[in-house]
Amino acid sequence: MRSRKIGPLHYLAYGSGDFLGAGTTALTAAWLLYFYTTFCGLTPIEATLIFAAARVLDAVISPLMGFLTDNFGSTWPGKRFGRRKFFILLGIPCVFSYSLMWISDMNFWWYLCTYLIFDMVYTMILVPYETLVPEMTDDFKQKTRFSGARIALAQLSAILAAFLPGILLGALGKDNPHSFFYASLVFSVICALVLTLVWFFTWERDPRDFSVESRRAEEEKRQLTLIQSLKRLYVELASTLRIRIFRQHLGMYLGVISRRTSSMRSLPGMWFLC
Numbered sequence: 001m002r003s004r005k006i007g008p009l010h011y012l013a014y015g016s017g018d019f020l021g022a023g024t025t026a027l028t029a030a031w032l033l034y035f036y037t038t039f040c041g042l043t044p045i046e047a048t049l050i051f052a053a054a055r056v057l058d059a060v061i062s063p064l065m066g067f068l069t070d071n072f073g074s075t076w077p078g079k080r081f082g083r084r085k086f087f088i089l090l091g092i093p094c095v096f097s098y099s100l101m102w103i104s105d106m107n108f109w110w111y112l113c114t115y116l117i118f119d120m121v122y123t124m125i126l127v128p129y130e131t132l133v134p135e136m137t138d139d140f141k142q143k144t145r146f147s148g149a150r151i152a153l154a155q156l157s158a159i160l161a162a163f164l165p166g167i168l169l170g171a172l173g174k175d176n177p178h179s180f181f182y183a184s185l186v187f188s189v190i191c192a193l194v195l196t197l198v199w200f201f202t203w204e205r206d207p208r209d210f211s212v213e214s215r216r217a218e219e220e221k222r223q224l225t226l227i228q229s230l231k232r233l234y235v236e237l238a239s240t241l242r243i244r245i246f247r248q249h250l251g252m253y254l255g256v257i258s259r260r261t262s263s264m265r266s267l268p269g270m271w272f273l274c
Helices: 008-016 018-039 044-074 076-081 085-102 108-130 132-136 140-172 178-201 212-223 226-240 244-264 268-273
Strands: none
Touching: 008 018, 008 132, 008 140, 008 178, 018 044, 018 085, 018 108, 018 140, 018 178, 044 076, 044 085, 044 108, 076 085, 085 108, 085 178, 108 132, 132 140, 140 178
16 A cells, blocks of 8 residues: 555544544434433334334445445546545535434424434445545554544543533523534534545545455455345354454443443433433
8 A cells, every 4th residue: 555644633533533423322322312202292112113213224224335335436426536435525414414303393204204314324424434444554553543533532522412412401491402403413513524524634545556366356346246245244244253252342342332321311411311
């Protein structure tokens, strides 16, 4: 790979992209069920059905998005904007669909559709975003710095997601549903800004930098049909579960996520839930 000088701005710009991944997820996990059942007239069963539908959709959309972005480089937009970065650019205006989820006094179908739409936008951006680091560098230390910047800024976004609605509710009143809309709008603006930074300060690997083996593997992937690619994906995913250390780390990760979600509800910014 041709070397390119990577500085602090590149690490921070890439890491800030996880404001979308961690920030919106934290805000949704901490507040959306409360918002649905308090201000939208949904029952807990209806709200849970929305979340379940999104998980089913994600199981289909994520591998499809992976197939699309891997093969997008042969199209005109892919050659012009990049097979990964095209979807990041497209996602900049689309992230404002997040705020549509937080409009009160709508019906069940509104909340179902807006949640599923944002889930698709989320996947459209995050799948290509997560593949950018191996595109930018082969150096292990640089990859670690990119990951470290992403983790640090993800934690910052999660803290902001925990406290921002509480601050707005304190200012506007705890019975005011507009507080959640304003909080989501703030996150939408932040996500649009950080994705703009990602667009300007990241890059994709030049096809000329691929080794002969890599080019052959890429060509083989492009020759696979969608069904063959999905089958290959699920076989590869299933094979990872045979690795003991992977199962242990997966269990640790899921445990941390579960604990984080439950602990966020006890933060001072959520005092009014008690």
